[in-house]
Amino acid sequence: MRQSHLFTKTRKEAPSDETSKNAQLLIRAGYVYKEMAGVYSYLPLGLRVLENIKQIIREEIHREGGQEMVMTALQEKELWEQTDRWDDSVVDIWFKTELKNGTELGLGITHEEPLTRIMTSYISSYRDLPQYAYQFQNKFRNETRAKSGIMRGREFLMKDLYDFSKNEAEHNEFYERIRGAYKRIFERVGIGDSTYVTFASGGIFSEFSEEFQTVSDAGEDLIYVDEEKGVALNKEVYTDAVIEKLGLDKSALVEKKSIEVGNIFHLGTKFSEPLGLQYTDEAGNKVPVYMGSYGLGPTRLMGTLVEVLADEKGIVWPESVAPFRVHLVGLNLDDAEIRDYAEGIYSALTTRGVTVLYDDRDVRPGEKFADSDLIGIPYRVVVSRKTKSEGIFEVVERATGEVHSLSEEELYQKYIPEAEE
RNA sequence: CGGGGUGUAGCAUAAUGGUAGUGUACGCGGUUUGGGACCGUGUGGCCCGGGUUCGAUUCCCGGCUCCCCGACCA
Numbered sequence: 233m234r235q236s237h238l239f240t241k242t243r244k245e246a247p248s249d250e251t252s253k254n255a256q257l258l259i260r261a262g263y264v265y266k267e268m269a270g271v272y273s274y275l276p277l278g279l280r281v282l283e284n285i286k287q288i289i290r291e292e293i294h295r296e297g298g299q300e301m302v303m304t305a306l307q308e309k310e311l312w313e314q315t316d317r318w319d320d321s322v323v324d325i326w327f328k329t330e331l332k333n334g335t336e337l338g339l340g341i342t343h344e345e346p347l348t349r350i351m352t353s354y355i356s357s358y359r360d361l362p363q364y365a366y367q368f369q370n371k372f373r374n375e376t377r378a379k380s381g382i383m384r385g386r387e388f389l390m391k392d393l394y395d396f397s398k399n400e401a402e403h404n405e406f407y408e409r410i411r412g413a414y415k416r417i418f419e420r421v422g423i424g425d426s427t428y429v430t431f432a433s434g435g436i437f438s439e440f441s442e443e444f445q446t447v448s449d450a451g452e453d454l455i456y457v458d459e460e461k462g463v464a465l466n467k468e469v470y471t472d473a474v475i476e477k478l479g480l481d482k483s484a485l486v487e488k489k490s491i492e493v494g495n496i497f498h499l500g501t502k503f504s505e506p507l508g509l510q511y512t513d514e515a516g517n518k519v520p521v522y523m524g525s526y527g528l529g530p531t532r533l534m535g536t537l538v539e540v541l542a543d544e545k546g547i548v549w550p551e552s553v554a555p556f557r558v559h560l561v562g563l564n565l566d567d568a569e570i571r572d573y574a575e576g577i578y579s580a581l582t583t584r585g586v587t588v589l590y591d592d593r594d595v596r597p598g599e600k601f602a603d604s605d606l607i608g609i610p611y612r613v614v615v616s617r618k619t620k621s622e623g624i625f626e627v628v629e630r631a632t633g634e635v636h637s638l639s640e641e642e643l644y645q646k647y648i649p650e651a652e653e
Numbered sequence: 654c655g656g657g658g659u660g661u662a663g664c665a666u667a668a669u670g671g672u673a674g675u676g677u678a679c680g681c682g683g684u685u686u687g688g689g690a691c692c693g694u695g696u697g698g699c700c701c702g703g704g705u706u707c708g709a710u711u712c713c714c715g716g717c718u719c720c721c722c723g724a725c726c727a
Contacts, residue, residue, distance in 0.1 A: 244677065244689065251718050269719065324654095327727075342727060376725060378655060384726085392727095410692050435727075452726090497727065527727070566696060598688035605688090616687070 233556070234487070235591040240275050241359035252450060252537035255381025257547050262607045263555075269298070269387040270378025277607070278534075280555035285530045288369055288552060289391050291411040295549045296406070298364045298393055303346050307338040311345050314506050325373040327386075336446045338600060339372035340620075344525060346392050353397060355521060358513050362402055366393035368530065371529040380450060381533040393526040396512070403522045407496060410526050412442055414494050419439050421533065422550030423540055427493065428457050431478060436475070437500030440469065444528075445490035451538040453492055456485035464490075491536045535605065541631075547608030548631050556589040558647055559609035561600050563616035567593060574615040577643075581613075586647050605630070611647060 238631060240262030250256050250266070258264045263278035274282055292302065306308035312318035318338070320326065327339040340346070340487040347365060371390045378386055390483045393410065411429065418427040425448050445455050445464060454467040458480055465474065465485065475482050501520040504510065534553075541548045553558065558581060562574035571592075578590045589609060591600050605613050614626040625643045629635045638646065 235669095241678085242689095243664065251720070323727095344727085360700090366686070373726085377723095379721090441727080495727070499727095525727070561687095565688085596686055596690065598686090598687085598690075601688045603689080614687080618687075 252381035416557035420522040428464040430464040451491040499523040546606035
C-alpha cells in the first residue's frame with residue numbers, strides 16, 4: 233500500500249487523555265481511534281494487525297477441530313433468566329436496551345447461553361458429540377471503569393470457543409488440546425516466553441480455571457511465577473494449601489504484574505442442564521452435555537504486544553502480526569529516475585507476495601524515518617539516490633536496529649514470506 | 654460505585670473578571686532534502702446549563718466528559 237493513500241496520519245504527541253503505552257502509541261501511529269472511554273475503532277493499519285492475530289488464532293483452533301460461526305450481539309432476556317444471569321444483582325455489566333414494544337434485550341457479554349440453545353437444535357445423540365464451535369465477536373461489558381487503553385474496554389473483540397462433550401473425560405481431553413493451542417498462539421504472536429499458564433479460581437465444576445498471563449508492568453493482575461516449572465498462580469488462589477496441592481515451592485514463586493490474555497474453563501453441565509441440552513447415550517439414557525469455554529481477546533492481545541515489545545521510538549511488531557512485512561522508504565523521489573527505481577522495487581516486492589507499505593510521500597527523510605519507527609513494521613528498506621548508485625538495499629530490522637546491505641536478489645529472496653504449511 | 658483531578662483550535666499547551674498567546678498540524682509562496690528543516694503568510698479555539706457581575710473562558714452551583722486511585726472483573 234502507498235502511504236500517500238493512507239488516510240491516517242501519525243502524531244508527534246500523545247493525546248493527553250491516554251496514559252497507557254498501548255493507547256498512546258496505537259493512536260499516535262494511526263492504528264486506532266478513540267471513540268469514548270474504553271471504546272476504540274480500528275483503522276486500516278490496526279485492522280491489518282487484528283486480522284493477522286485472528287488468523288493465527290483461527291489456524292490453531294481449526295487444528296483442534298473448532299468450527300467458526302458468528303452469533304448475535306442482541307440477546308434475549310428470557311434465555312438468560314434460565315441460567316439466572318440476567319438480573320443486574322447477579323451480573324452487573326450488562327448493557328440493556330429494549331424493542332419499540334418494550335421487550336427487554338441485552339448486548340452480549342459472553343455466549344454460553346445462546347450457543348447452548350443453538351446446540352439443542354442439533355445435538356440429540358451421542359453420535360452428535362463432541363462438537364467444538366467458536367466465533368470472533370464484539371462483546372459489550374458495562375465496566376464501571378475502563379482503563380489501560382485497548383486492554384480493558386466496554387466493547388472489545390473476543391474469540392470465544394466452547395466444547396460440547398459427552399462427559400468429563402472427553403471434555404478434559406479437548407481442554408488439554410486447547411491449552412496446547414493457546415501456547416502455540418502466544419508463541420506465534422511473539423510473547424510465548426513471557427506468557428504463563430496460571431492457576432486461577434475455578435467455577436462450579438472445578439477448583440481451578442487456567443489463565444494465560446503475560447508478564448508486564450501494564451498488567452492489572454498479580455501472579456506468582458515459578459520460572460523453572462513455567463507455571464504461575466493468580467493472587468486469588470495464592471494460599472499455602474493451593475501451593476502445596478500443586479506441588480510448588482513457595483520460595484520459588486516470584487510476584488509479577490501481568491495481563492490476562494486468555495483463559496480456559498471447565499463448565500460441566502452448568503449451562504446444559506438449565507437450558508436442556510442433553511443427548512441420548514448408547515444405553516438410551518438422557519444425559520446432559522458436558523461443556524467448557526475458552527476465551528481469548530484479539531484486541532487485548534494487540535495491546536499486550538505493544539506494551540511488551542515497543543521501545544522508546546515506537547511500536548515493534550513481530551513479523552507474524554505486523555500490518556506489513558516491509559516498510560519501503562523512498563527518498564529523493566522528486567528525481568524521476570529515483571522514483572521510477574523505487575516504484576520498480578515496490579512492484580517487484582508486491583508481485584512476489586511481500587506485503588509492503590511504500591512511503592512515497594513528499595516529506596523529508598527525517599519524518600519518514602521517525603514515522604517508520606513509530607509504525608513498527610519489521611523490515612525497513614530504504615531506496616534513495618545513494619542506494620541506487622551503490623546498487624544495494626539498506627535493510628534495517630526494527631526490533632534490533634541491525635542494518636544489512638543486500639543486493640536486489642538477496643532482497644527478494646529474504647523477504648518473500650515462507651509458505652505456511 | 655467511593656475518592657481525587659480534568660475540560661481552551663485537529664493535536665499539545667499558556668495566560669486572563671474586560672472575548673485569548675505559543676508549538677504542532679493544515680492552506681499559500683519561497684529556500685531546503687539520509688533522522689520530525691527554515692523564512693514569510695493565512696485559516697482555525699474557551700464542554701453544557703444556571704447563578705454572581707456593568708461584563709464570566711476565568712468566580713460559584715449543577716450536569717456531562719475524560720483521566721487517576723480503590724472497589725468490581727467468565
